[in-house]
Amino acid sequence: MNPVLLAATPLNPLYLAALEGRYTVIGPMSHEMLAVHADRECIEVIAAGGESKVPPAMMDALPALKLISVMGVGYDGVDVPHAISRSAMVTHTPNVLNDDVADLALALMLNITRRLPQADAFVRQGLWAKGSMPLATKLSGLRLGIVGMGRIGQAIATRALAFGMPIAYTARSNKPDLPYTFFASVKELASQVDVLTLITPGGASTHHMVNAEVLQALGPTGYLINVARGSVVDEVALVHALSTHVIAGAGLDVFEHEPYPHAQLLALDNVILTPHVGSATDSTRQAMADLAALNIERYFANEPVETPVPECSNRK
Numbered sequence: 001m002n003p004v005l006l007a008a009t010p011l012n013p014l015y016l017a018a019l020e021g022r023y024t025v026i027g028p029m030s031h032e033m034l035a036v037h038a039d040r041e042c043i044e045v046i047a048a049g050g051e052s053k054v055p056p057a058m059m060d061a062l063p064a065l066k067l068i069s070v071m072g073v074g075y076d077g078v079d080v081p082h083a084i085s086r087s088a089m090v091t092h093t094p095n096v097l098n099d100d101v102a103d104l105a106l107a108l109m110l111n112i113t114r115r116l117p118q119a120d121a122f123v124r125q126g127l128w129a130k131g132s133m134p135l136a137t138k139l140s141g142l143r144l145g146i147v148g149m150g151r152i153g154q155a156i157a158t159r160a161l162a163f164g165m166p167i168a169y170t171a172r173s174n175k176p177d178l179p180y181t182f183f184a185s186v187k188e189l190a191s192q193v194d195v196l197t198l199i200t201p202g203g204a205s206t207h208h209m210v211n212a213e214v215l216q217a218l219g220p221t222g223y224l225i226n227v228a229r230g231s232v233v234d235e236v237a238l239v240h241a242l243s244t245h246v247i248a249g250a251g252l253d254v255f256e257h258e259p260y261p262h263a264q265l266l267a268l269d270n271v272i273l274t275p276h277v278g279s280a281t282d283s284t285r286q287a288m289a290d291l292a293a294l295n296i297e298r299y300f301a302n303e304p305v306e307t308p309v310p311e312c313s314n315r316k
């Protein structure tokens with residue numbers, strides 16, 4: 001009989017396909033339904049997505065739980081300390097999505113500064129024959145500040161170098177091996193750059209890291225790009241900053257309450273909105289699904305998992 005896995009939330013079809021045939025996937029289901037499910041006591045693995053919530057109650061309904069395999073690099077929806085207290089391993093899918101997320105960050109920078117959605121609408125609406133579009137802002141050469149200089153932050157920096165952008169960053173720690181300028185605080189970084197790009201994890205430690213004060217420091221010619229998590233930005237403060245031109249514009253892939261961006265964002269002309277598509281290409285999602293499934297395969301083969309989250313990396 002195939003092992004039974006619990007899906008925390010609806011799984012990406014590529015992840016489901018990678019599990020098909022080898023496992024029986026049940027769920028998602030309410031805690032009440034899970035509490036009375038016939039297979040509850042034998043489920044050892046929860047399969048989850050990057051935005052899935054895996055709270056203690058879900059874990060505690062599964063006495064045999066040993067692994068939570070997240071298809072995504074961010075795992076702020078998983079209560080990792082609780083998983084560890086239950087002796088369960090948490091895995092994620094780092095690296096395979098670096099290129100896509102970094103590409104999207106650059107795409108958002110180009111779109112907001114060169115006003116590409118407005119340019120496209122200008123042509124479609126037949127306005128071109130009546131005159132020229134207003135001039136835009138040059139991206140090449142603008143100073144870039146990256147908040148989070150990890151795997152994806154470094155991929156963004158590599159791309160931005162080709163655009164002649166001087167690069168500075170903040171992170172939990174200085175990285176003296178990198179040829180970029182370190183600032184200890186987001187506010188200080190924001191005051192020194194033209195484009196502030198966020199690529200940290202979500203969760204309590206980065207909650208509302210970008211607030212009204214940071215936006216004020218970024219200033220009226222500054223742009224904010226968020227490809228990290230919606231929780232990193234105080235969205236109400238951002239709406240105010242955009243509508244009163246405290247900052248010039250923003251490119252946002254993530255929002256505080258997905259899939260519902262703040263209603264006022266939808267009416268603003270100086271913001272580009274994308275529906276959390278940082279890693280949303282065929283090849284990358286396939287690689288993420290394969291890696292998430294590989295971690296499960298390794299667990300059942302009694303082998304070390306491929307990509308544990310850092311908090312679990314010294315556990316077997």
Ligand code: NAP
Nearest residue numbers: 074148149150151152171172173200201202205227278279
């Ligand atoms: P990573 O390699 O772990 O890098 C995270 C970076 O954030 C590190 O430089 C880290 O600092 C910094 N950081 C963490 N907590 C911080 C804090 N409290 N204050 C300041 N800096 C902090 O992760 P990654 O693979 O680059 O992914 C980063 C994040 O991108 C993910 O966690 C996820 O939230 C987001 N993401 C979004 C999408 C999307 O679709 N938009 C897709 C993938 C990932 P240190 O280097 O000093 O530890």
